Amino acid sequence: MKTLIVSTPVGPFNRKTDSRYTFVNVWASPRAAAVAASPNPYRGGVDGRWVKDRGFAVTWHGSEANARKAAAGGYQWDNAATLVGTFPVDALPE
Secondary structure, eight states: OEEEEEEETTEEEEEEESSOOOEEEEEEOHHHHHHHHSSSOOOSHHHHHHHHTTTEEEEEESSHHHHHHHHHHOOTTOTTOEEEEEEEOEEEOO
16 A cells, blocks of 8 residues: 655645555535534545545546546536646655
């Protein structure tokens, strides 16, 4: 398992995985922000990722083309989300 990290204008994001993700989309999501700001947020599934990612929604992709295609389709968990950007991922050694 390796740690992937990406630096963005809204801060760094990371994920431990064996998958070969190379790009992320970062979304400003009102729904994710509300969950992360909750005094007792549920920490599993999508809600858990929103809490971990400080109220942003981050989707991980295997290529820049896939990330851009996904970005064009919007964020499925929050129709009000706006794309912050598409960013390359760096793998960190474990």
